[in-house]
Amino acid sequence: MAKRKENSTNNINREYITTNCDAIYTICKIGGRWKMMILFYLEEYGTLRFNELKEKTVGITDRMLSLQLKELEADNLVTRQVYAEVPPRVEYSLTNIAKDLLPIWPALEDWGTKHRALSAVKQEDSK
Structure with a gap:
């Protein structure tokens, strides 16, 4: 995650919002371009x-995948298991906390399907 000054207005606002709104806290943990795809896979x-x-995650760079996995691990959504082998073997899996998210995924997908279609219709109407 990008480093911000602790006393920056953006950081203070983010801290306030994520502390006081559980939905925004959740979106911050799973949001972004790649995290949901990683969790899905x-x-x-x-x-x-x-x-x-x-x-499986087409278009992601090694650096970005590594960064996203570190963030997901820090948020206790993914576990990283390192095996003492040569060559080294590292495996990633969902934690129980991440598995608690599974029931909401169909609702997120349904919302996306519905509103993506509505957005397409709106764009066609505005031409």
């Missing part, structure tokens, strides 16, 4: 290695 396929996740 770990839910769909179970435990995956870094390169398996990279292969």
Whole structure:
């Protein structure tokens, strides 16, 4: 995550909002371009290695995948298991906290399907 000054207005506002609104707290933890995709693949396929996740997450760079996995791990949504082998083997899987999110995924998908279609209609009407 990008470093911000602790006393910056943006940081103070973000802290206030995430402290006082549970929905925004949740969106901050799973939001962004890649996190939901990573969580989806770990839910769909179970435990995956870094390169398996990279292969499934089309367009993500090694650096970005590494950063997103570190953030998800710091937020206790993903576990990282390192095996003492040569070559080293590292596997990622969902935590129970992340699994608690699973019941809301269909509702998020339904909302996206409905409103993506409405947005497409609105764009066509404005031409």
